[in-house]
Structure formats: structure tokens, C-alpha cells
Amino acid sequence: MKFVSFNLRGRASYGAVVGYGIADLGARLPKFATLLDVLRAGAFDEAKKVAAGAPADFLLTEVELSSPVVAPEKILCIGVNYANRNAEYKDNSELPKYPSMFFRAPGSFVGHGQNLIRPRESEQLDYEGEIVLVIGREGRRISRAAAKDHITGYTLCNEGTIRDWVRHGKFNVTQGKNFDATGSIGPWMVSADEIDFAEPIGLTTKINGEIRQNDTTANLIFDFAELLVYVSTFMTLKPGDMIVTGTPVGAGARFDPPRWLKPGDIVEVSSPQIGTLRNTVVAES
Numbered sequence: 001m002k003f004v005s006f007n008l009r010g011r012a013s014y015g016a017v018v019g020y021g022i023a024d025l026g027a028r029l030p031k032f033a034t035l036l037d038v039l040r041a042g043a044f045d046e047a048k049k050v051a052a053g054a055p056a057d058f059l060l061t062e063v064e065l066s067s068p069v070v071a072p073e074k075i076l077c078i079g080v081n082y083a084n085r086n087a088e089y090k091d092n093s094e095l096p097k098y099p100s101m102f103f104r105a106p107g108s109f110v111g112h113g114q115n116l117i118r119p120r121e122s123e124q125l126d127y128e129g130e131i132v133l134v135i136g137r138e139g140r141r142i143s144r145a146a147a148k149d150h151i152t153g154y155t156l157c158n159e160g161t162i163r164d165w166v167r168h169g170k171f172n173v174t175q176g177k178n179f180d181a182t183g184s185i186g187p188w189m190v191s192a193d194e195i196d197f198a199e200p201i202g203l204t205t206k207i208n209g210e211i212r213q214n215d216t217t218a219n220l221i222f223d224f225a226e227l228l229v230y231v232s233t234f235m236t237l238k239p240g241d242m243i244v245t246g247t248p249v250g251a252g253a254r255f256d257p258p259r260w261l262k263p264g265d266i267v268e269v270s271s272p273q274i275g276t277l278r279n280t281v282v283a284e285s
Helices: 035-040 044-051 083-088 163-167 224-234
Strands: 002-008 011-018 021-024 075-079 100-103 115-118 129-135 151-158 183-191 202-207 210-216 242-244 266-271 275-283
Touching (some): 035 044, 129 202, 129 266, 183 275, 224 242
Parallel strands (some): 075 242, 115 275
Antiparallel strands (some): 002 183, 011 021, 075 100, 129 242, 151 183, 202 210, 202 266, 266 275
């Protein structure tokens, strides 16, 4: 089952995808204002029951989609998590012992179909297609065996990056990862019961129809379970938190010369198990 958050004629709500439409769960479950509230209340099974068999209230094309979970407490991003991506750096380093991590603010992402903003400060807007884990159950020091039970769904991310700004500080990439509206998450969250946790998930990124990234999660250095084990060692994972799990080779910065995103470019991040996240690049006005 696919779940979305959306805006329709000035009203924010959430719902389940029904064919080409949406069943408005916000109207059917008024005690929960957002999908994040549903997850925090432990009521996702209730939402799925209400969604089962519910008719569509309006078409997907009538709404503006937001990130599937709006304003989570944490968006945690994993860097250099595909084995061949480590080799892409050409620094002769061994595979990392621990994941590289950084935070992103919710405002740095838009939803499916919304514009990605190339800021006035740089032309080096890059793309990174990624799989996202959505946490459904709180956990600290989660065991590998229990990791699956803490994932409520999967979505997609274009973890858009301003490359020259990731080099401003000596030890961090935060600046280049948090420009407003430079990345996107969506189009929806596929409930975890529809995806086999143990099987590889395909991931492709296209720019104007050209395939730039194409891999599967079989090549992750740190798989989904290991990421939950590691992160929950030092922080409590909360319902609605998102873990953006890393990008394959083929980002624009790795071409010679680099291939930055330009106004008018269409970025599509796709997975056969999840769907396609599509956005158009515009210059900041």
C-alpha cells in the first residue's frame, strides 16, 4: 500500500494511493492531523485498515505532493555506502569500518512534481538517487534481528547537493547539503509489508531520460539492518524518522568535466519496488 502527504486547495492532508487517485485518510481519521501523527501514535495498522477498500476522493493529478512524512524529527543521510562508490573517490582507501553520516533539514527537500531550486550562490547543483527507510517504531540499541520490525515503509530521495559548498568546512558537508528545496523525497511511502527486506531493491537515476545511476542495494557496504543497528547505538530512532541510505556511482560531480544540473533539467529517481520520483530544476528567482 502506498501512502502520501499532500496539499489540495490550501488544505494539507494525507492518504492512500488508490489507482490513479487518493483516498483521503486525513478526512477519515480526523484524530490524526498528519501521517507523522499516525506513526507516532502507533496507529499505522489502523490507517491501513481504513485505507483498505476505501474509494479515491480525488485524482493524484489534482494535488501537490509533499514528502510522504512531513517534518520528521530526524532526516539522517548516509554517505559513500555503495562499494563501487568508495572506489569512485580514487583515494586508494579501504572500505569504511563505520558509516559516514550527516543531517538534512526537512526544508531542504520538496515533494514529487515540485521544482528543485538551483540557488543564486552556485551552479554546482548535483543529484544523488537514494532509497529511504521510514522508521515506524521507536528503538534504541536495535538488534540486527529486530531491525526489520522498526521499518514501516520505503520511499525515494534525490539527495540534491551544492558541491562547492560541501567543501567550505574542514570536517563537514552540512552547508552544501541543506540549501532550501535542492532535494526531493517521494513520491509516496510504500508500506514495508510490500517489499522483501532481504531482497535487493533496484535504483536508477535519469537526467532528461539519460541513465546516470543504476544499481541495487545488494551493493551496499552497510545494509539496512546494519544502519539501524549502528544509528540506534547512539540515538533513539523515532517514528517518522528517515534514513537516506546512500547513492550509487554516477553523480554529476564524478564526470570529467562535471555535469551539473541546469534549469529545465528533469531528474527521475526510480525503483521497480517503489515508483518514480520526478522533479524539474529551476533557477532561484
